[in-house]
Amino acid sequence: MKVAVIGGGWAGIAAAVELTAGGATTTLYEAGRVLGGRARAINIDARTLDNGQHILLGAYRDTLALMRQVGADPESAFDRRPLQVVDPGAFRLALPRWPAPLNVAWGLLAAEGVGWREKLSTAWWMQRIKARRFRLPRELSVAEWLDAAGQTGALRRHLWEPLCLAALNIPAERASAQVFANVLRDSLGSARREDTDLLLPSVDLGQLLPEPATGWLAANGATLRLGHRVANLAPLPHGIAVDGEIHDSAIVATAPQHAGQLWPALAAGFAYEPIVTVYVQFAATTGLAFPLRKQSGNYGQWVVDRGRGLLACVLSGHGAWEALGEAELVAALVAELALPTPPTWHKVICERRATFACRPNLTRPDHRTPDPRILRAGDYTWAEYPATLEGAVRSGRRAAHAVLGNDYNPAS
Numbered sequence: 001m002k003v004a005v006i007g008g009g010w011a012g013i014a015a016a017v018e019l020t021a022g023g024a025t026t027t028l029y030e031a032g033r034v035l036g037g038r039a040r041a042i043n044i045d046a047r048t049l050d051n052g053q054h055i056l057l058g059a060y061r062d063t064l065a066l067m068r069q070v071g072a073d074p075e076s077a078f079d080r081r082p083l084q085v086v087d088p089g090a091f092r093l094a095l096p097r098w099p100a101p102l103n104v105a106w107g108l109l110a111a112e113g114v115g116w117r118e119k120l121s122t123a124w125w126m127q128r129i130k131a132r133r134f135r136l137p138r139e140l141s142v143a144e145w146l147d148a149a150g151q152t153g154a155l156r157r158h159l160w161e162p163l164c165l166a167a168l169n170i171p172a173e174r175a176s177a178q179v180f181a182n183v184l185r186d187s188l189g190s191a192r193r194e195d196t197d198l199l200l201p202s203v204d205l206g207q208l209l210p211e212p213a214t215g216w217l218a219a220n221g222a223t224l225r226l227g228h229r230v231a232n233l234a235p236l237p238h239g240i241a242v243d244g245e246i247h248d249s250a251i252v253a254t255a256p257q258h259a260g261q262l263w264p265a266l267a268a269g270f271a272y273e274p275i276v277t278v279y280v281q282f283a284a285t286t287g288l289a290f291p292l293r294k295q296s297g298n299y300g301q302w303v304v305d306r307g308r309g310l311l312a313c314v315l316s317g318h319g320a321w322e323a324l325g326e327a328e329l330v331a332a333l334v335a336e337l338a339l340p341t342p343p344t345w346h347k348v349i350c351e352r353r354a355t356f357a358c359r360p361n362l363t364r365p366d367h368r369t370p371d372p373r374i375l376r377a378g379d380y381t382w383a384e385y386p387a388t389l390e391g392a393v394r395s396g397r398r399a400a401h402a403v404l405g406n407d408y409n410p411a412s
């Protein structure tokens with residue numbers, strides 16, 4: 001079976017690896033010079049950086065399985081830590097290394113900056129969500145959900161709203177409560193303690209998956225067409241023509257805004273949200289007490305310690321930062337960091353269409369299309385999750401299994 005995969009982001013990589021492992025003759029077309037798409041390494045000022053700071057969770061089971069499959073080692077590639085949300089001087093929630101759900105219960109009860117009444121009512125609320133199996137009305141926003149649950153205090157300000165913005169890349173007022181609940185179900189609500197862990201990459205995004213996958217695909221007989229932007233996808237009676245080359249099937253694993261350009265039946269009307277990563281270099285001895293810190297100023301939301309004095313400030317979604325010029329934004333973030341020495345270097349990277357806007361009641365297409373020989377993959381097709389690496393990888397594996405005629409179940 002000859003299969004084309006169009007788009008070499010994490011969804012396309014997952015699809016191509018699964019197809020190749022399943023015995024298909026696979027050609028992966030990627031418009032860029034390297035694989036990785038929205039999660040790739042880039043070279044700037046003689047440094048290798050990520051196109052944007054990414055954070056993974058222990059719950060990313062398919063992603064971790066795929067990394068192992070292509071020879072990457074998640075044990076050394078991540079700084080894995082139990083979840084901590086720290087807002088210096090205002091709030092601290094730190095999960096102990098205890099079995100779930102005791103770790104979450106204790107983390108909540110021991111949280112600093114929250115009164116006892118709120119802790120107990122939140123513990124009760126979380127029990128009720130579990131009992132309802134995290135099912136909510138599709139049209140509900142996260143803000144409406146929290147309002148209805150009486151979650152209006154410190155935990156909302158310091159935990160739920162920041163987690164919603166980080167996970168869904170859209171503020172609680174405009175975010176889908178059901179998708180946020182799915183994220184909570186598979187992380188804080190999971191029966192496996194490891195699922196609640198934070199995975200902070202200690203290598204660049206290229207080394208996490210795209211580079212080992214490039215080597216694995218080449219070594220296992222797949223054809224890689226890097227720097228090839230597919231212009232023409234045509235379903236014909238005897239196969240699918242991809243820029244004139246005939247395949248039995250094709251998986252379109254581009255971002256949604258590009259899929260419709262290839263074949264009108266793939267068009268999907270989404271709005272998008274940006275993510276800005278501002279890298280700031282301080283003296284090599286500068287570091288954060290915990291490598292992920294929540295910020296509560298006007299602009300920065302999270303700061304990640306990338307080691308040797310390099311900090312990555314993350315701004316998710318549309319916001320007040322859009323009114324600032326680049327120099328003003330950097331000055332504001334540096335002031336919010338309040339470190340004793342000034343920075344020596346910075347770089348602002350803005351991904352304007354970082355994620356689709358994960359709003360309530362959003363209709364998400366799955367892998368099926370009107371032609372059974374053409375399938376979709378990509379973060380937007382994994383309806384359970386917001387735009388995430390795990391959603392992208394699962395979508396790619398699901399599409400590959402559909403081509404191979406197998407059932408697909410996420411890794412356990």
Ligand SMILES: Cc1cc2nc3c(=O)[nH]c(=O)nc-3n(C[C@H](O)[C@H](O)[C@H](O)COP(=O)(O)OP(=O)(O)OC[C@H]3O[C@@H](n4cnc5c(N)ncnc54)[C@H](O)[C@@H]3O)c2cc1C
Binds near residue numbers: 011228231253378
């Ligand atoms: C700055 C930023 C920060 C993020 N942070 C996180 C995070 O912390 N945690 C998390 O889980 N997720 C995060 N995400 C989301 C995550 O990166 C995406 O959900 C995921 O990378 C999407 O993968 P994909 O394969 O579905 O799509 P893409 O990565 O968009 O891949 C599509 C590929 O198709 C290629 N392509 C398009 N058209 C064609 C064509 N005609 N021919 C050939 N190739 C084509 C593109 O070049 C691209 O490589 C972040 C995203 C950004 C941008």
